[in-house]
Amino acid sequence: MNTKDMEPIVGRYIRVPVMGEDCRVYFEEAGQGIPLVCLHTAGADSRQFRHLMCDEAVTGNFRVIAFDLPWHGKSYPPAGWEKREYRLTTELYVATIRAFCSALGLKRPVAMGCSIGGRIILQLAHAHGPEFRALIGIESADFQQPWYDTNWLHRSDVHGGEVCAALVSGLIAPQSPEEHRQETLWQYMQGGPGVFKGDLYFYRVDADLRGRLKGINTAVCPLYLLTGEYDFSCQPEDTRRTASAIPGVKVTIMKEVGHFPMSENPAQFRKYLMPVLEEIRQLKS
Amino acid sequence: MPGDSKVSPEALEQELCDRFERVVPKVVNSDSHLVWRGRNLTADCVVQIGTVPFLLRIEEGSIRECRKGLPLLRSWVFAVRGSAQGWAALWQNPPPPGWHDIFALTKRGEMVLEGNLHPLMANLQYFKDLVTLPRKGGSR
Numbered sequence: 001m002n003t004k005d006m007e008p009i010v011g012r013y014i015r016v017p018v019m020g021e022d023c024r025v026y027f028e029e030a031g032q033g034i035p036l037v038c039l040h041t042a043g044a045d046s047r048q049f050r051h052l053m054c055d056e057a058v059t060g061n062f063r064v065i066a067f068d069l070p071w072h073g074k075s076y077p078p079a080g081w082e083k084r085e086y087r088l089t090t091e092l093y094v095a096t097i098r099a100f101c102s103a104l105g106l107k108r109p110v111a112m113g114c115s116i117g118g119r120i121i122l123q124l125a126h127a128h129g130p131e132f133r134a135l136i137g138i139e140s141a142d143f144q145q146p147w148y149d150t151n152w153l154h155r156s157d158v159h160g161g162e163v164c165a166a167l168v169s170g171l172i173a174p175q176s177p178e179e180h181r182q183e184t185l186w187q188y189m190q191g192g193p194g195v196f197k198g199d200l201y202f203y204r205v206d207a208d209l210r211g212r213l214k215g216i217n218t219a220v221c222p223l224y225l226l227t228g229e230y231d232f233s234c235q236p237e238d239t240r241r242t243a244s245a246i247p248g249v250k251v252t253i254m255k256e257v258g259h260f261p262m263s264e265n266p267a268q269f270r271k272y273l274m275p276v277l278e279e280i281r282q283l284k285s
Numbered sequence: 286m287p288g289d290s291k292v293s294p295e296a297l298e299q300e301l302c303d304r305f306e307r308v309v310p311k312v313v314n315s316d317s318h319l320v321w322r323g324r325n326l327t328a329d330c331v332v333q334i335g336t337v338p339f340l341l342r343i344e345e346g347s348i349r350e351c352r353k354g355l356p357l358l359r360s361w362v363f364a365v366r367g368s369a370q371g372w373a374a375l376w377q378n379p380p381p382p383g384w385h386d387i388f389a390l391t392k393r394g395e396m397v398l399e400g401n402l403h404p405l406m407a408n409l410q411y412f413k414d415l416v417t418l419p420r421k422g423g424s425r
Contacts, residue, residue, distance in 0.1 A: 147392040158407045166409035170386025174379040229382040232389040 009053045011074075016103045018070070018078075018096050025100060026074035027067035031059025034133065034281065035109035037101060038066040039117030041139075041260060042203060043153075043164055043196025044187040045073025048114070051266030057274065061281050062110070067100055069093075071195050086198035090207045093120045098128065110280055112136035115234065115259060116203050118225075122242065126213045129221035134280045136273075137225045139259050141238035142209035142245075150204065153197040161189035164196045171259035173230035176268075184263045218248030222283065224276045225249060228257035252276075298335035298369045302353065304376070304419045305334060309341075310348040312418050320346040323411040328362040328404045331355065332416060335369035346411065363400035365416065371395030376419045387413060 008030040016025045028046055030053035038049045046066035053064045068075040071086055097120065101109055110133050113121045118140025125135050152163055165188040172181050188196070216223065223246065227239040236253045243251045254261060254272045261269035292300070313319055323346025332339045340359065342350040355361075367375070367390055374384035374395075383389050390396035398405065405412055 145392065147388050152406050157403070163406055163409055166413060167388070169410060169413065170388050173382075174385055230385060232383050232386065232392055235383070 007050075007054055008059065009050065013074075014100075014103050016096075016099045018099045019092060021078040023070045023078055023096070023099075024076055025067050025070065025103075027065055027100075027104075028053065029063060029065040030054065031062050031064050033061045033063055035101075035104075035106045036062040036064045036277075037097070037106065037109045037111045038064065038262075039097070039111065039113030039120065040066065040069070040072070041115035041117060042199030043072075043168075043191045044184075044260075044263075045069075045190075047073070047187060048184070048260065048263040052262055052270075052273075055266075055270060057270075058277060062277065065104070065106075065109075069096060069199075071192060071198070077192075086194055088116070088199050088202035088206075090120070090123055090202060093202060093207075094123060094127070097124070098131070101131075108133045110134045110136065112138065113140075114138035114262065116199055118234065119203060119207055119209065121223075122209055122213055122216075123207070125216045125218075125221060125223050125246075126209075129217055132221050133283065134222045134224070136276060137223070137239075138261055139227055139231050139234040139239075140225045140242070141227075141234045142213060142242045144234050144238045146204055147233060150197050150200050153200070154194040160193050160196075161191060164188040164191060168259065171231055171233055172264045173228060173256050173258040175256040176258065176264040180264050180266065184260050187263070213242075213245060216246050216249075218246065222280065223249045224252070226252045226254055226261070226272055226276070228254045228259060228261050230256070230258035233259055250276075294335075294369060297373060298337060301334050301369055301372050301376070301419075302337050302339075305332070305339065305372075306351060306353065308419045309415060310351040313346075313348050313415055319411070319414065322346065323408055323415070326404055326408040326411060329360070330400075330405075331361045331364035331366070333364065333366035334372050335367075338364075338366075361400065363398065363402055363405045365396065365398055365405075365412075367396035375417065378420050380420065387416065 009028050011028045013024055013026050016023045040046050040048045045068045049066040052058055071077045118137035121135045121137035165185040168188055225239050227236050243249045252272050257265050257268050327344050330341050338355050340352040340355055371390045374380055
């Protein structure tokens with residue numbers, strides 16, 4: 001066996017009960033130390049964090065864990081999925097994250113999420129902050145203006161994968177390496193029918209968090225928000241507006257990245273993430 | 286908005302139109318893979334730069350005609366109309382944040398999509414790549 005070319009990422013399945021349903025959840029992990037649970041964007045999967053899981057400067061101190069939400073990647077939908085339309089809600093999303101962390105026995109992990117993952121990070125900070133050592137929202141805001149009709153994402157006469165990828169392609173910064181840009185789009189091309197649209201139900205309809213984030217205590221659970229300057233979905237001003245109502249939150253606007261920093265330009269992203277992780281590492285647990 | 290403030294609006298529009306006419310049909314039709322990617326699109330569409338409309342006749346991914354100005358009573362399937370400053374920013378290399386994609390421009394009100402959008406959405410990446418070609422093929 002040629003171990004020289006083998007990556008440190010290991011993938012497994014775990015059964016997680018979520019709101020009365022039995023979910024078989026796929027996750028990948030690498031590293032040792034402080035648990036760092038990573039939440040992928042809408043309509044994508046945990047592969048977005050593959051670069052982070054191969055970064056020894058991260059995995060030397062953190063146990064990086066990324067899971068596919070049910071319906072995404074290698075996590076099947078719950079049994080009976082064919083009889084309903086998929087819709088992610090705030091309640092279901094929070095329950096899934098907490099159930100996953102509980103199933104793995106994680107003690108006060110750090111959670112980091114991007115896009116819809118960034119939105120739910122705010123809800124976690126609001127309602128469950130003490131359960132986490134720190135929270136990191138990537139492309140995170142309490143609300144952002146919609147920029148297209150999500151009905152285009154799930155039709156019989158438009159290829160779902162291709163239209164999903166083509167829509168989000170503009171959210172990638174023009175400076176991002178072509179290989180990583182295309183890999184990021186491939187994730188969108190592989191999503192199940194209606195799954196991206198179902199995730200955006202959470203984003204657009206169910207989780208308008210404006211005015212609903214009072215009481216976040218960053219002294220108990222530090223909160224970091226990092227947003228790419230080329231993200232016109234969650235714009236830097238959306239993140240700044242959100243942060244203005246949260247005492248103690250730390251905001252970073254990242255140059256030359258868009259909506260998928262960890263996937264579209266991992267080298268650029270780590271310049272901004274590493275100082276945050278170092279600060280978290282030095283926190284007293 | 287980023288842009289060359291020394292150029293008059295009329296001169297900017299003229300320069301953008303020249304770039305579009307010079308670059309898009311030639312580059313599309315000489316790129317067999319791009320034509321293949323657009324193989325399912327046959328439509329007459331309008332691309333408007335500032336005040337100047339272009340009629341693009343696309344046939345199975347190839348551009349059969351790129352005509353400046355619309356003939357009277359001419360029908361078209363869909364239209365992409367952008368301000369001159371919107372196109373100028375989109376075609377900068379690199380484009381400035383928030384001006385770098387047709388949907389970034391529609392969100393900020395610098396571009397509109399009209400007509401029957403189904404053929405556009407069903408061939409979206411092909412069409413986005415087509416209208417972005419002047420970014421790397423122009424004189425700037």
